[in-house]
Amino acid sequence: MTTVRKRALGLAVALTMGLAACSGGGSGGGQEPAGQSLRMWTFKKSHADALNKAAAQFTAKTGIRVTVEAITPDDVFVSKVQSAAQTDGLPDVLEVHSSGEDFEMGASGLLQDLATDVTDAWKQRLLPSTRESGVLTQKKIDAVAADSPIKSGKAGQRFSVPFTAGAFGIVYANKDKLRAAGLDPATPPASWEEFLKALETTTAKGQGGLSLGLKVSQTGFNWIYQPLAFAHLGKERFHALFGKGTTQGFASPDGVRTLEAYARLTPYWMPGTTTLGIDEADIAFAQGKSAFAVGGTFTLAFLAQNGLSPDKVLAFPVPPTAEGTHKQISMAPLALTGLGVTATTKNREAAVKWIDWVTSPEGAGMVAKESLDLPATDLGTQAEALLGKDLAALQKHFSGPPESAYEAADDSFFPSDWDQVKPGDLTVRLTPLKELSPQQAGAELDKIVASMWKSTQ
Incomplete structure (x- = not known):
């Protein structure tokens, strides 16, 4: 069994018990105005350090404060999320593994559906081979094992936005x-x-x-x-x-x-x-x-x-x-990690705004330069200015004729x-x-x- 599958199935058990008592989140009543503090968890320390530096720029632009915490290693991250799911203590945003863990968490009720939030314009600034990462398909639902939480998901739901990419x-x-x-x-x-x-x-x-x-x-x-x-x-x-x-x-x-x-x-x-x-x-x-x-x-x-x-x-x-x-x-790069909004956030609008900004060329470039992990955002001609010479040289290998x-x-x-x-x-x-x-x-x-x-x- 893969690490992602072990993590997500463990989370599903916790969610079955915990999320029934939690708020469903969403964009309806109970939303607090932008400007509130957001919390985010990641399983990569290098990402947390880079994200916290980028968050200072985001706060200056929007007034929304973001604090990012790294919870490592993976098994500790899992335990923390399981515990938080049962006590209504989840953060607003989670960084998760793309095209697997995000689906299982989302179908279990942990992550919200972002399909209507991620517009065509948002998708167009992502690398073409990563744009649909985080979107659950019927093929994926049909292919998973009978005990997978993904079986309860619906085709077309988007549970994460591509954040980092690699090859x-x-x-x-x-x-x-x-x-x-x-x-x-x-x-x-x-x-x-x-x-x-x-x-x-x-x-x-x-x-x-x-x-x-x-x-x-x-x-x-x-x-x-x-x-x-x-x-x-x-x-x-x-x-x-x-x-x-x-x-x-x-x-x-x-x-x-x-x-x-x-x-x-x-x-x-x-x-x-x-x-x-x-x-x-x-x-x-x-x-x-x-x-x-x-x-x-x-x-x-x-x-x-x-x-x-x-x-x-x-x-x-x-x-x-x-x-x-x-x-x-x-x-051709594949999305490695994605960002999702938790089902229990009380500030969904601000959480989506943060994910939107940190996957923009400016935000993604800042995080990538600090973490040395390439973004799922297509930086185009801005790559060297945003990433520096060495990292931009690596990203250029994502581009070439489609046939090769x-x-x-x-x-x-x-x-x-x-x-x-x-x-x-x-x-x-x-x-x-x-x-x-x-x-x-x-x-x-x-x-x-x-x-x-x-x-x-």
Whole structure:
């Protein structure tokens, strides 16, 4: 069970008992005028610090005071919300995980429906791939387990507004290590082949290879292999790898060719990479134990927290193969967190106004610059002025031709009970463990996918 699901189901139990006795909120009677104080809870300390600084600007503009509290770690956040739901002690605004936790909290009665508040103009200032995050769909309702609180929701309800966004498949290079190896620290590799050559050079010069938390096996499959295969094959042929009853799967010439390209990483993995979790691998990179690391746009903030300044890293998407379909690749962002208004707030109008402002270019830019987490707001030409050079350079990888944009959130071509751990474990056996050849790995992956399709039936 995922962390989000554990959190939300636990909340649902508390809400069943607690919210029946609480006010329903809403925009009707009992609203207090703007200018009242608002309280907000988040599960990220870096966001709380940044939001409190932004709140001072918001107060100056509106007279509405906002106090943001970070409640960490996740299990403590859950306990706090559960307790508050039973005692009418919830804050006015919550930051929650998008497209999952927000739905379960909203359908349970914890968060209000904001569908009529978020206008077309508001949505247009968000990154296109995040605009509908927080909006419950019938497909989502139909897909969840029978015991999920989402079953009681209604299609079209919006329980959060996208706040932060990110993408996987981002490579980070230590500029000092590139210089020490005689490589250009300002120019990313233009192709997969150039990336492999850079890894070969840094490894040979004693600067280290590539770190990734392969203890969580699906990171290699999701963050490197999938965008690499997408760029090499193009969207239709990439989707065909996962097709029901396909003859164009992983054991086909297309599939084997992509697995061969991925397996070329084998000599360059950081020693012990299969024993490292995601955070441990990122810390190893921040400590100079490898020249490269792979993560997401959100990894930059974690590296900074562990002593590696953003100006010391060169960031770029997983490069495409030289002979592939796409010569460039961008990473379509997905909403990571969203902001919701609690059902018990007595100042709904002010709460919506705060969320509106903090997801505007001005507010979102302020928070992003302080937290180093990219916003779901499209900052366009204002990005560098609002975010600074290093963070703006990272956000530019969200933009590119639609046909070459890799969408990690697109699961429309997977079996409905897709389990990413199984292909993750299999590709770890391919590389770095070298237990399988690309041909053997392709045949085994086809069996895994076929079994999931059969289970879906």
